Amino acid sequence: MKPVIAIVGCGRVGTALAKFLSEAGYRLSGLASKSLSSAKRVADLTETGRFTEMPWEITKEADIVFLTTPDSKISDTCSSVAFNDGFKKDSVVLHCSGVLPSTILSSAKSCSTFIGSMHPMQSFALNEVNGSPFNGIIFAVEGDAQALHRAANIAVDLGANCIPINTEDKTLYHAAAVIASNYLVTLLSLAFRLIEHAGISGSDTWKVLKPLIEGTLSNIEKAGITEALTGPVARGDIETVKRHIEAIGEKSPELLDLYNTLGFYTISIAEAKGTLSEKYANILKKITKG
Ligand SMILES: NC(=O)c1ccc[n+]([C@@H]2O[C@H](COP(=O)([O-])OP(=O)(O)OC[C@H]3O[C@@H](n4cnc5c(N)ncnc54)[C@H](OP(=O)(O)O)[C@@H]3O)[C@@H](O)[C@H]2O)c1
The missing domain is CATH 1.10.1040 (N-(1-d-carboxylethyl)-l-norvaline Dehydrogenase; domain 2)
Known part of the structure; x- marks a missing residue:
């Protein structure tokens, strides 16, 4: 049985992850976003019943939580979920930023989770996704071993691959992506x-x-x-x-x-x-x- 996934941040990357993970057979525990309308849009797209502005309502039953807010909001969003006791024990919390380390999720550790970052080397310019943007791409991953193991399985299910990256090398790696x-x-x-x-x-x-x-x-x-x-x-x-x-x-x-x-x-x-x-x-x- 595949792990249950929660997506917090229903923008371009969150939408694509929700759509193609659900097509790959993952069950979504729900969608959360700053605005209810974004969460509802992705819930409708993936035929998921639960959407909310309060992420801890949908993260608590997830085995893997993706925090796909803008980079500047990842740490605060993670802290507010942890503060509301919103992470399941032994779950994996991931963000997709190319430049930030997984340690910005350290507040989730207080709920006995494993943390990691999983950066897709792809440009997501639109909220509407037709063909999978993950097919054949590389995710650069770093963080706890348990998080990397989960990330590798997800990548394979999305038709992608993972490469490990040193936390301190992420900035240059991301600069290359930007160029x-x-x-x-x-x-x-x-x-x-x-x-x-x-x-x-x-x-x-x-x-x-x-x-x-x-x-x-x-x-x-x-x-x-x-x-x-x-x-x-x-x-x-x-x-x-x-x-x-x-x-x-x-x-x-x-x-x-x-x-x-x-x-x-x-x-x-x-x-x-x-x-x-x-x-x-x-x-x-x-x-x-x-
Ligand atoms: N776009 C790319 O090409 C790309 C490529 C690789 C990696 N990434 C990474 O992927 C992550 C997401 O980027 P993105 O391009 O998908 O961003 P985005 O399109 O701007 O979407 C971010 C979403 O997060 C929601 N949000 C904002 N603040 C929030 C909060 N406090 N709590 C919950 N949700 C909140 C927004 O809200 P509402 O819609 O609800 O207002 C928005 O839908 C970032 O870490 C980025 O670095 C992006």
């Missing part, structure tokens, strides 16, 4: 803005860029980061880079610093690839330093 996901969005917004200046707009912007983006990701997957690099820096095409700098300076000068910084960092990748001579690398370094 790979959030700053990819930022980077593409830069490309969108420039292509719109070039007269391509609306849905055409995505239509034009999407195959390039997907082709690049596919090249990275097949050949690795270094081999996937193409373009003027990789070719040592100084004149093209100069033209870019001139045109961006005219149309979107606020983007120039970022363009130059990215270009500067790209030089070392081109050198590692072996397609850029030292002479051209030095010229490009001068140009992109402004």
